[in-house]
Amino acid sequence: MVSIQSITTEQVWNWLEAVPDPEIPVISIVDLGIIRAVDVDKDLIKVTITPTYSGCPAMSVIAMDIETELFKQGVSNLELETKIAPAWTTDWLSEKGKDRLEEYGIAPPQKAGEPQRCPNCKSVKVEKVSQFGSTPCKAQWRCQDCLEPFDYFKCI
Amino acid sequence: MSEQTNHLFEFLLRQGDNALVLGHRTSQWCGVGPALEEDIALANTALDLIGQTQLWLGYAAEVEGNNRSANDLAFLRDAYDFRNILMMEVPNEDFGRTLMRQFMFDTYQVPWLTELQNSSNERVAAIAAKSVKEARYHLERSRETVIALGDGTEESNSRMQNALDYLWPYCGEIFGADEVDHAMSEQGVAPVPSTLKGTWRACVERALSEAFLVIPNSEFAHSGGRTGFRHTEHLGHMLATMQTLQRSYPGAEW
Numbered sequence: 203m204v205s206i207q208s209i210t211t212e213q214v215w216n217w218l219e220a221v222p223d224p225e226i227p228v229i230s231i232v233d234l235g236i237i238r239a240v241d242v243d244k245d246l247i248k249v250t251i252t253p254t255y256s257g258c259p260a261m262s263v264i265a266m267d268i269e270t271e272l273f274k275q276g277v278s279n280l281e282l283e284t285k286i287a288p289a290w291t292t293d294w295l296s297e298k299g300k301d302r303l304e305e306y307g308i309a310p311p312q313k314a315g316e317p318q319r320c321p322n323c324k325s326v327k328v329e330k331v332s333q334f335g336s337t338p339c340k341a342q343w344r345c346q347d348c349l350e351p352f353d354y355f356k357c358i
Numbered sequence: 359m360s361e362q363t364n365h366l367f368e369f370l371l372r373q374g375d376n377a378l379v380l381g382h383r384t385s386q387w388c389g390v391g392p393a394l395e396e397d398i399a400l401a402n403t404a405l406d407l408i409g410q411t412q413l414w415l416g417y418a419a420e421v422e423g424n425n426r427s428a429n430d431l432a433f434l435r436d437a438y439d440f441r442n443i444l445m446m447e448v449p450n451e452d453f454g455r456t457l458m459r460q461f462m463f464d465t466y467q468v469p470w471l472t473e474l475q476n477s478s479n480e481r482v483a484a485i486a487a488k489s490v491k492e493a494r495y496h497l498e499r500s501r502e503t504v505i506a507l508g509d510g511t512e513e514s515n516s517r518m519q520n521a522l523d524y525l526w527p528y529c530g531e532i533f534g535a536d537e538v539d540h541a542m543s544e545q546g547v548a549p550v551p552s553t554l555k556g557t558w559r560a561c562v563e564r565a566l567s568e569a570f571l572v573i574p575n576s577e578f579a580h581s582g583g584r585t586g587f588r589h590t591e592h593l594g595h596m597l598a599t600m601q602t603l604q605r606s607y608p609g610a611e612w
């Protein structure tokens with residue numbers, strides 16, 4: 203338990219770093235770029251989140267996970283605000299987050315709109331299977347060399 | 359409600375109800391899609407549309423100021439209070455008609471939401487900026503699929519032609535220009551939809567000619583959905599299923 207007076211904005215950011223994305227647990231919600239602001243005003247902690255996709259069902263789980271983590275850290279007065287503008291973009295994914303995605307087997311988003319290489323064998327010979335995947339943020343691709351199918355994090 | 363508020367409320371219902379009714383129709387494919395990838399794509403498209411619905415109807419409820427929520431508007435209104443265009447509520451029929459409808463709608467939504475990003479109403483601009491990214495992605499897929507099926511086998515081509523013949527008379531309603539539309543335009547909230555018809559038509563013609571599909575030679579247009587004057591019989595049946603939980607257990611929460 204920390205006394206409320208001593209909580210700093212930086213500390214809250216660090217705590218949020220420990221909250222994994224519920225659907226892709228190798229990256230944190232901070233890496234995902236959905237935490238837009240943390241404001242500490244005396245005993246009130248305000249966290250502003252922006253949804254990835256407007257209908258993403260993970261958003262309510264994420265809100266619950268943030269509450270759980272911050273309450274565990276001794277925060278008692280927490281306000282979560284959802285902000286839709288400016289709209290979330292994959293540009294907000296951290297570099298660390300992109301590396302982790304690839305290690306995990308998910309090709310990170312590319313400006314060109316398609317994966318740069320197979321996350322498995324790094325071959326650049328890849329083809330699209332479907333524009334949508336297992337979650338709103340992913341599409342399905344396949345490697346023509348190792349033949350493994352893989353998820354591609356859509357670029358929006 | 360003042361007349362100005364009422365116009366904005368009606369406008370927001372039109373946006374939200376289009377997304378909701380199409381989203382629900384599309385979700386009816388969940389688990390029965392023609393291929394696993396298509397099933398997943400349809401479910402994800404539906405999810406985006408339901409997400410957009412929450413934004414539009416959430417704001418509509420605030421504007422109305424009657425203590426209703428987005429959920430109340432979705433689950434506790436009857437058919438005559440819905441403001442979606444009729445094309446959104448007609449049954450899916452087959453995969454071809456479902457994708458043809460999605461294509462007709464996406465081809466409109468992309469330029470429409472692009473315009474709405476410049477709305478004088480900040481909330482409308484924000485919702486449009488969020489939704490247009492999803493609409494562009496939907497259009498990529500619906501356009502590709504319509505072309506692939508039109509330029510496919512004899513069977514797929516004839517099914518797509520049937521879908522086009524069936525849906526064509528429902529397209530005209532998109533391009534309204536009534537009192538609400540003019541009020542929104544005067545306040546700088548949104549352009550009058552009829553001004554986008556040329557852009558829409560050019561995109562549709564390009565894709566359909568690539569798909570070897572022939573646009574029916576008729577300008578007849580069904581209407582009555584976006585004004586709420588007269589919906590098709592299909593909407594009531596759809597709502598009976600969609601709203602059954604809230605109707606049977608009022609106030610039930612997840």
Ligand SMILES: [Zn+2]
Pocket residue numbers: 320321322323324325345346347348349350
């Ligand atoms: Zn490979």
